[in-house]
Amino acid sequence: MIQSNKLTNPVAEFNGVFLRYPGGHDVLKEIQLTLEPASFHFLTGESGAGKTSLLRLLYLNHLPSKGRIRLFGQAVDTLNRRQRTLIRRKIGVVFQDFQLLEHLNAFDNVALPLRIEGVRESEVKRHVTELLAWVGLEKQLLAYPDTLSGGEKQRIAIARAVINRPQLLLADEPTGNVDDELAKRLLYLFLELNKLGTTVVIATHNKQLIKHFGFPELHLKEGRLEVIPENKYMDMAMKLFARGEKHD
């Protein structure tokens, strides 16, 4: 596991967190969780176990119905709108259904977080072009989402999530629509960001990927969280990454 920086606040702390949607039952129950800076976790669990709900709490789409969440050292229930907005800018999210803006081309979709932050257009152009090239879409800068394949859309969604070097990166099945080769390549992108200090949480069903990278698992079962420590494959994965290899 990438070493956590114990000297700084945890990126996220969940203390006895419950989540219940209006008129429903508890989808998350008594969650205790600490995400240290620069940690990397896989979030696993069967469909309906609460993975997406847990991610929603992390990217401030919902507040817990019970319990307390601290993000970047701040209790989320005490934040005002402006403070919540600033926290969201530190979080990159890859949605399961991509959520690309259909009226914007690949370049503008990826540029969105930078433009929201008010980054200069020349900088935006440089970063976006570079990143889209990295995910293999340098020839589709001006393509609109409805002309792209599922895998291409997914790469744009990932590029948008990482373009502003978030401190916390959340991804909901980010490799669901790409082949194993590309899945690993994308994971290496996450790993690279993680190496630079980004905390990463990836919700996935891909056991092979978990096995390959070996990071600890946050496993959800019927709304309850269990932390499974990093596995024996991790050392091997890190060695591969250090050598710059992107294959098994």
Next chain:
Amino acid sequence: MIKKDIPFREDTAKYFLPWMSFLMVFIAVLALTGGFKIQNILNTWQIGVSGSMTVQIPAYDAQGKSREAVLDEEIEQVLTILRSSEGVLGAEVVSDEQMKALMEPWMGGELDIQLLPLPKLIDVSVDAQNLPNLTTIKSELAKQVPSAVLDSHRIWLDSLLKIIHMVIELISFVLVLLILTATFTVMYSTNASLSVHQPVIALIHMIGAGDFYIAIQYAYRNLKLIFAGGCFGLLASIGLVFLISYFTRYLFVDFYPNAVLDTLQWGLILSVPVWVGILGFITTYLTVLKYLKRFL
């Protein structure tokens, strides 16, 4: 620079808002122009008639007998009453020469004015800023000189003023209604557009867009639509005003010179699309802020 992340091309407000603005501005400009013209005519009349009034004392009684014996005494009494009244700047008896000059266009230059049963006229000049109390003067005259008749244009002008003030109040009411209608229409249209673009707004919000970032895009877009529609409404309305003026110029030949609008009034009329635009901008901005409260 204002960003364009929301696909405004996909909603119907682009047709609806300019038409709404066109109609609002068209009606508002007509109402304002009418109101200003009425006000101007009114002011001219007020200035024209409020500076003077006349008192008549008949020189002959109802049977046609000369009242010469009492006439001088009555004139003195009337002058005393008038000169002691607040707001009266001066009161002078119109001389026979002046009377002759007034009659000359009708009666000719050889007229012997003494042969005519003309009343004695007293010309009273009054302070337009501090008008005398006509009721008090009338009552004093009735008490001391019953034959004297106060002829003030103010009396009939007051009745006319009441009607015109009602018209102006009606115009103001129409303008208030227009402002309220425009406000509610912009709110409704903005809410409809927000509902259409809810997924996009939710996503942008989640990525880290603040309320200002989203609201300003809406406000700026609506400002453009409303201002454009308003400019066409202004042109159409001014065109209609000139057309009406052209075709009625012979009917109200005495009034028209007085009804000419001054620079300030033209300025206010020409700025109507700007004010409607600002109203639309603020309404949209606040509507979006209220809508965004539903997002955490």
